[in-house]
Every structure is written in structure tokens, then in C-alpha cells.
Amino acid sequence: MSLLEIKNLHVSVQTEQGAKEILRGVDLSIRSGQTHAIMGPNGSGKSTLAYSIAGHPKYEVTEGEILLDGQNVLEMSVDERARAGLFLAMQYPVEIPGVSVSNFLRTAKTAIDGEAPALRGWIKDVREAMEALKMDKSFTERNVNEGFSGGEKKRHEILQLELLKPKFAVLDETDSGLDVDALKIVSEGVNRAKAAGDMGVLLITHYTRILKYIKPDFVHVFVAGKVAEEGGPELADRLEAEGYDRYVSAAAN
Amino acid sequence: MTTQTPLAQDAQHGLVAHGHGAELANQPTYGPGSEVPIQTRSQRVRSTKVADFAAVSRREEQWKYTTSEQLVGLDADELAEYMGDIQSKHSEEVVTSWVGPENAAFGAAGIPEDRPSAAAWESAAQAYLVTLPANHKLETEVQITLNSQDKTPSAMHFIVNALAGSEGTVIIDHKGDAVLAENLEIIVGDNAHLTVVSIQDWNDGSVHSSAQYAKLGRNATLKHVVVTLGGKVIRVTPTAYLESPGASVELLGLYFADAGQQMEHRLFVDHAAPNCRSRVTYKGALQGKNAHTIWVGDVLIRAAAEGTDTYELNRNLLLTDGCRADSVPNLEIETGQIEGAGHASASGRFDDEQLFYLRARGINEPEARRLVVRGFLNEIIQQIKNEEIEARLLLAIENELARSNS
Ligand SMILES: Nc1ncnc2c1ncn2[C@@H]1O[C@H](COP(=O)(O)OP(=O)(O)OP(=O)(O)O)[C@@H](O)[C@H]1O
Ligand SMILES: [Mg+2]
Numbered sequence: 001m002s003l004l005e006i007k008n009l010h011v012s013v014q015t016e017q018g019a020k021e022i023l024r025g026v027d028l029s030i031r032s033g034q035t036h037a038i039m040g041p042n043g044s045g046k047s048t049l050a051y052s053i054a055g056h057p058k059y060e061v062t063e064g065e066i067l068l069d070g071q072n073v074l075e076m077s078v079d080e081r082a083r084a085g086l087f088l089a090m091q092y093p094v095e096i097p098g099v100s101v102s103n104f105l106r107t108a109k110t111a112i113d114g115e116a117p118a119l120r121g122w123i124k125d126v127r128e129a130m131e132a133l134k135m136d137k138s139f140t141e142r143n144v145n146e147g148f149s150g151g152e153k154k155r156h157e158i159l160q161l162e163l164l165k166p167k168f169a170v171l172d173e174t175d176s177g178l179d180v181d182a183l184k185i186v187s188e189g190v191n192r193a194k195a196a197g198d199m200g201v202l203l204i205t206h207y208t209r210i211l212k213y214i215k216p217d218f219v220h221v222f223v224a225g226k227v228a229e230e231g232g233p234e235l236a237d238r239l240e241a242e243g244y245d246r247y248v249s250a251a252a253n
Numbered sequence: 254m255t256t257q258t259p260l261a262q263d264a265q266h267g268l269v270a271h272g273h274g275a276e277l278a279n280q281p282t283y284g285p286g287s288e289v290p291i292q293t294r295s296q297r298v299r300s301t302k303v304a305d306f307a308a309v310s311r312r313e314e315q316w317k318y319t320t321s322e323q324l325v326g327l328d329a330d331e332l333a334e335y336m337g338d339i340q341s342k343h344s345e346e347v348v349t350s351w352v353g354p355e356n357a358a359f360g361a362a363g364i365p366e367d368r369p370s371a372a373a374w375e376s377a378a379q380a381y382l383v384t385l386p387a388n389h390k391l392e393t394e395v396q397i398t399l400n401s402q403d404k405t406p407s408a409m410h411f412i413v414n415a416l417a418g419s420e421g422t423v424i425i426d427h428k429g430d431a432v433l434a435e436n437l438e439i440i441v442g443d444n445a446h447l448t449v450v451s452i453q454d455w456n457d458g459s460v461h462s463s464a465q466y467a468k469l470g471r472n473a474t475l476k477h478v479v480v481t482l483g484g485k486v487i488r489v490t491p492t493a494y495l496e497s498p499g500a501s502v503e504l505l506g507l508y509f510a511d512a513g514q515q516m517e518h519r520l521f522v523d524h525a526a527p528n529c530r531s532r533v534t535y536k537g538a539l540q541g542k543n544a545h546t547i548w549v550g551d552v553l554i555r556a557a558a559e560g561t562d563t564y565e566l567n568r569n570l571l572l573t574d575g576c577r578a579d580s581v582p583n584l585e586i587e588t589g590q591i592e593g594a595g596h597a598s599a600s601g602r603f604d605d606e607q608l609f610y611l612r613a614r615g616i617n618e619p620e621a622r623r624l625v626v627r628g629f630l631n632e633i634i635q636q637i638k639n640e641e642i643e644a645r646l647l648l649a650i651e652n653e654l655a656r657s658n659s
Pocket of ligand 1: 013014015020022040041042043044045046047048049
């Protein structure tokens with residue numbers, strides 16, 4: 001049983017006009033096995049939260065804490081966080097020329113586990129995970145994300161999720177840009193990873209359709225850099241019907 | 254019509270220049286504002302006589318980056334003939350011999366266009382000739398290793414003669430301690446398909462000036478690969494003459510410069526016949542104080558060269574502060590009737606987003622950097638299609654990277 005706690009998190013980015021505060025006191029706790037959905041308008045800071053958890057150097061934490069089972073995540077480097085069990089499926093996965101998917105996956109697995117996976121079993125695991133995500137096996141020989149379509153990039157993120165088996169996964173708009181079939185396939189991948197490892201999920205999305213496949217235990221409305229309201233799955237339906245108007249005007253006042 | 258287009262940097266993904274004190278140079282080489290006299294590539298002196306060449310000076314565009322001092326005697330009127338070790342490994346249908354200027358192959362690919370090349374031409378009385386038999390496909394590559402043991406300014410002349418219809422690979426490996434001026438002639442007969450790999454893996458302190466001339470016959474193809482890793486000052490000038498229709502040349506290069514090393518690669522593709530194709534791809538990594546690389550890619554499309562298809566690309570990855578990559582693509586076009594002509598050049602630092610992505614998957618920073626650099630250079634390595642060389646280059650890159658982390 002693990003616990004990821006975010007307490008009063010304030011985060012700024014450097015802009016040409018100086019530091020700009022984007023997160024203004026985020027409080028959120030996730031336990032193993034739970035799924036928390038985060039919904040909120042464009043620019044409200046959802047990706048900023050995701051990147052801050054992963055430790056992207058662009059984002060500076062000015063106040064607050066992130067704890068993983070009581071351990072101070074903010075003191076860990078990006079790769080230490082990943083090895084501690086945090087995973088970020090990115091909204092815009094990066095291309096890495098000349099590095100094949102198979103080399104990348106093996107290197108990442110070795111880094112996370114602290115030892116190289118047994119070759120036979122590993123090849124089988126990769127093959128099965130790819131089959132389940134309906135990714136052609138030719139992807140292993142391609143360079144990481146290079147020339148992948150939007151949907152293929154997202155499947156590749158979930159492939160990593162399934163193989164690396166983190167304690168907590170942050171999924172930043174993994175559902176955006178997926179067609180109806182791909183949405184189902186990717187959601188099933190997330191659910192498999194959850195079931196296999198009792199993983200906790202922080203699911204950032206704009207649409208309730210993914211919540212039909214990945215059932216959230218909690219829904220958080222994110223507005224202007226903090227959580228404006230929290231509720232159960234029914235809150236998502238209300239947001240879909242009513243939009244964010246209420247919260248946005250409240251935040252502006 | 255003659256146009257000269259010293260092109261600006263294209264900021265492609267992952268190679269955006271970020272500044273940080275690293276010098277990124279990509280300035281026009283000719284014309285107003287330059288101290289260099291206007292000179293088109295075709296007007297350059299070509300001669301086998303060293304006396305026909307002026308002293309090496311910055312006034313000439315081709316000596317803009319390398320000085321006479323750096324050449325430590327290779328620009329003298331006379332050099333010693335290289336007498337050191339040369340080993341060759343090849344199957345028996347390949348013939349090797351020492352030949353003089355009376356041999357038809359001698360000077361058949363090209364003649365000198367700079368002083369060290371002419372000095373080498375006059376000083377090396379004989380050339381080491383490798384002949385690939387006509388209409389025959391070699392199963393194993395020809396491997397020539399020049400292992401120099403001393404730094405007397407010396408001259409060497411190689412000729413690779415791939416007869417019509419032949420197919421094969423020739424690797425020339427330069428090792429040891431040397432101050433060497435070299436000519437490498439590459440004759441690719443009609444319908445021949447040749448790969449030539451020139452590896453410069455000298456010990457520290459070595460100086461090497463290598464002029465490489467290739468002439469391609471009708472429908473011939475040449476893959477020319479330059480790999481420069483070790484030495485103090487290295488200057489390689491590959492030239493491809495496309496004088497028969499339908500010929501196709503691919504010029505590939507990879508270099509890794511450390512502190513204090515200067516690596517200059519100057520290419521010239523001369524499109525003189527119709528319907529020829531050329532592709533130039535050079536990639537370099539630099540690290541450490543005063544690591545300096547220069548890439549100049551001249552492409553000339555003559556009036557007769559209708560239907561030309563050419564593209565050249567140079568990318569440099571600056572791994573630390575204090576290094577400098579000059580990159581100068583240059584296209585001269587004398588006919589409008591071409592298939593395509595383009596170039597791209599970019600020098601930049603590590604892409605932080607790539608590093609972040611890898612590190613977010615648990616890969617530590619040195620390992621992530623290694624992956625990115627290897628990946629960057631891999632594009633060239635993969636083209637060589639020779640497992641032994643590939644393995645050796647990957648190892649060499651590992652060693653270079655290990656140095657940067659120490
Ligand atoms: N380097 C930067 N300079 C200025 N503003 C920035 C910078 N980086 C992020 N921001 C701003 O921070 C805000 C939050 O961005 P973020 O990407 O976290 O939003 P988001 O909630 O993920 O939006 P979306 O739903 O569109 O993905 C935005 O207004 C964005 O413009
Ligand atoms: Mg976002």
C-alpha cells in the first residue's frame with residue numbers, strides 16, 4: 001500500500017517578464033489502487049502539476065511538498081522519482097532520433113529494476129504487451145516516437161506503463177487524439193496495469209468518455225492553479241453538462 | 254545563372270541553438286563583408302605541382318580555418334615518402350600493387366586542389382593501388398590499415414580502382430602517430446557499386462591532411478564514409494566528380510572532437526553530367542575546451558547537369574561549453590533544369606526535453622546523454638552496414654563519452 005501526497009504545492013515558471021506562478025496551493029492525496037480524475041479548463045495548470053510531480057527542471061516549486069510514502073519527492077532527481085515508482089505519460093511525448101524503441105524499453109526497465117531483465121521473459125513481455133495494445137511489432141525497431149502518429153505515441157506511453165509497473169501513474173491527456181477503438185485499447189492497458197500492480201492513477205482529461213472505461217474514485221476540478229472542487233464520478237457528468245463557468249468566475253473574484 | 258546561397262541555420266527539432274556561450278557559427282564564406290576574395294569553386298587552382306599553389310594563408314577561403322602552423326610542415330615543398338606500416342587484408346581476386354604515374358589509374362580520379370595535396374602528390378613517387386575486378390561482387394571487404402609510427406611530415410598516395418561492374422567495400426584505417434599528407438583516389442567504373450570508408454583514429458598529437466578524389470562512371474554508385482575520431486588537426490577534403498550520366502554518390506561523415514582537437518571536413522560535389530544524384534550527410538559531436546569542427550559543403554551544379562538531384566546536411570551536437578562548430582553549406586547553380594537542390598545545417602546543444610523524457614523513465618543522466626549522442630550519431634553508423642566497424646565505432650563513442658563524464 002502506497003501513498004502519494006501533494007501538499008500546498010506552489011509552482012512557478014520563468015518567463016521573460018520574470019517568475020510566473022501557475023500552481024497556487026494544490027492539495028491532493030492518492031492511495032494505491034485509487035483513480036483520481038483531474039478536469040479543468042485549458043491553461044489551468046494540469047500539465048504543470050504533472051510535470052512538477054515528475055520533476056521537470058522548467059518548473060520551480062516555491063512552496064509545499066510532494067511525499068511518496070513519507071519520502072520527500074522534491075529532493076529526488078527526475079530519474080530517482082521514476083525509480084521510486086512515479087510515472088508520467090506525457091501529453092506530448094518527445095522524439096529521440098537514433099534510439100530504437102527496443103533499446104529504450106530495455107534500458108528503462110534495467111534502470112527501474114536495478115538489473116537487466118532476463119532476456120527470454122523480457123522479449124515475451126514486450127511482445128505480449130504490444131499485442132494487447134495492438135501495436136505492430138515493427139515498432140520495436142523504430143526510433144522512439146519518431147514519425148509516430150498522435151495515437152501511436154499514446155499507445156507507446158501506455159506500453160511503457162505496463163512494462164515499467166510504477167506505483168503511481170500520472171496520465172496527462174492520454175485520451176486526447178485517440179479514435180474510439182484506440183481509446184478502449186489504451187484504457188484497457190491502464191486497467192491491466194492497475195490490476196497487476198495495485199497502481200494509483202492520476203488521470204488528467206477533458207472528456208468523460210475515458211471515464212467510462214477507467215472508473216474514477218474521485219474527480220477534482222482544477223481551476224487557476226488549484227483544486228476548486230472535489231467529488232465522486234458524478235461530478236464529471238455535471239462538468240460535462242455545465243462546463244467550468246461557475247468555477248472560473250468564482251476564481252476570478 | 255550563378256547563385257550562391259550560404260544558407261542560414263534551420264532550427265530543426267532537437268537542435269535549436271541555445272547560446273550559453275557555445276559558439277555557433279554559420280556565416281557566409283564569400284562576398285561582401287568577408288575578408289575572403291570572391292572565388293567560385295570551379296575557378297580554384299588544380300595542379301599536381303606544389304609550386305603552382307600559393308602559401309597557405311587565411312586570405313584563401315579554403316584556408317580560412319586551418320593555419321600553416323597547424324599543418325606542421327605538410328604545406329612544405331617536399332615531404333618524406335611514407336615508409337611506415339601498411340597492412341592489407343582482402344580476398345584473392347583483389348589485386349594490390351605499388352604503381353607510378355605511368356599507370357593509367359594514377360591521377361585518373363582527380364588532381365590536387367590544395368598545397369598539402371600537391372606536396373603529397375610530388376613527394377610520393379608511387380601509389381598503393383587496390384583494384385577490384387570487373388563484373389564481380391566481393392563477398393568480403395578490403396581492409397587496409399596504415400599504422401604510422403613517427404611524426405616526420407610524410408606523403409602517401411592511395412588509389413582504389415573499382416573496375417566496371419564491380420561491387421565491394423574498401424576500408425582504409427589510419428592509426429598511430431603521424432604527420433601525414435595523403436591523396437586517396439577513388440575510381441568507380443561504369444555500373445560499379447563501391448563503398449569506401451576512411452577512418453581517422455590517430456593518437457593524440459597527430460596531424461593529417463587527406464584529399465580524397467572520387468570520379469564516378471556511368472550509372473555508378475559510391476558510398477563514401479569518413480569517420481574522424483582521433484588526432485590533433487585533421488583535415489579531410491572529399492571531392493566527387495559526377496561527369497557521367499546517372500551516377501549517384503552518397504557522402505557520409507561522422508566526427509567526435511575533444512578538447513583541443515580540430516577536425517575540418519570540406520566537401521565538394523561537382524555535378525557536371527545530367528541526371529546524377531548526390532547526398533551529403535555529416536554529423537558531429539563536440540566536447541571540451543577548444544574542440545573545433547568545421548564542415549564546408551560545396552555543391553556545384555554546372556550548366557550541363559540537368560536533372561540533378563542533390564541534398565546536403567550537417568548537424569553538430571555541442572556537449573559542453575567552450576567548443577565551436579562551423580558549418581557552411583554552399584550551393585552554386587548554373588542551370589535551372591534540376592530535380593532538386595537543398596541543404597540544411599544546424600548546430601546546437603542537448604535537447605533538454607529528450608533528456609527529461611529518458612530520465613522520467615528512470616534512466617540516469619549520464620546514461621541518458623549517452624543514449625542521445627549515440628542516437629544522434631547512429632544515423633551515420635547504421636549506414637556503414639559492417640558489423641565490425643559498427644561495433645568499433647560504438648565503442649569509440651562510448652570511450653569519448655566516458656571521458657566527458659570523468
Ligand atoms: N514557460 C512559460 N512561460 C509562460 N507561461 C507558461 C510557461 N509554461 C506554462 N505557462 C502557462 O502556464 C499555464 C498552465 O499551463 P499548463 O500546460 O499546465 O495547462 P493545462 O491545464 O495542462 O492546459 P491544457 O488543458 O491546454 O493542456 C498556461 O497558461 C501556460 O501558458
Ligand atoms: Mg496540459
